[in-house]
Amino acid sequence: MECRNLQNVYSIVSAYIVFVRIPCPQQCHQQSFLTVIRRRAQLDKIQIQAKNQISAFLKLFALHPPEDVKTRWSKRHLSWLETITFEHTSDTFTFKQLLQNYYNIRKELCEVNQFLRQLSKHQHYQRNFQIITSVRGIGIITAMTFLLELYEISRFKNTHVFSSYLGMTPSQFSTGDHTRLGHITREGNAHLRRVLVESSWTVIRHDPILREKYNRIRARGSNGKKAIVAVARSLAVRLRRCLLDQTPYVIGVS
Secondary structure (H helix, E strand, O other), rough: HHHHHHHHHHHHHOOOOOOOOOOOHHHHHHHHHHHHHHHHHHHHHHHHHHHHHHHHHHHOOOOOOOOOOOOOOHHHHHHHOOOOOOHHHHHHHHHHHHHHHHHHHHHHHHHHHHHHHHHHHOOOOOOHHHHHOOOOOOHHHHHHHHHHHHHOOHHOOOOOHHHHHOOOOOEEEOOOOEEEEEEOOOOOOOOHHHHOOOOHHHHHOOOOHHHHHHHHHOOOOOHHHHHHHHHHHHHHHHHHHHHHHHHOOOOOOO
């Protein structure tokens, strides 16, 4: 009896054992490259903060760009910012510090982008990078985030597992015999989900199938944010299929 009980305990414990696989050298390199794309995401947020600080400082003094400056943070806009002086030298000093901080962050971003461009030419990524960027609206940041965050696309056995990893499967609410689908779970890879959503706004300008899906969801009363997330999920699933088949993305194919 005691032996049988021990066997039962062993069976229960064994069901909860998680076997850890020692990563191969290529996976170690992958993790190292992943830190670069994560660093870029950090810098992107820091740059937004730097821009907001400059804008808030200008608002404090009711300063607005001249009429010939049409685009914020363009060369013309930055040239105007560099000419600004204030009545008190301390304010001028503070503003110059804020502007210099923005330039420093932008320089770091440029360096990271250059590194990613070189990495996209690496033999392990080059072919898949070309496949992903065959989509009009997807650039180097989304493509390299997709490749670095996913590592090997074949490890996702189906689209449901893949969507769950992205956090793009809808949550479910059940009451009796009825099941209602809610918002996406947001429990997956937030870095990849963010760039896919951002790129989808551009992709729908060029892909009629995805644009029609976006318009159809909006017509049902959903807001633009919910509609573009659904588009991003479809885009991700189609990219997965392109990588598995090693074929370029074809616009307008459902």
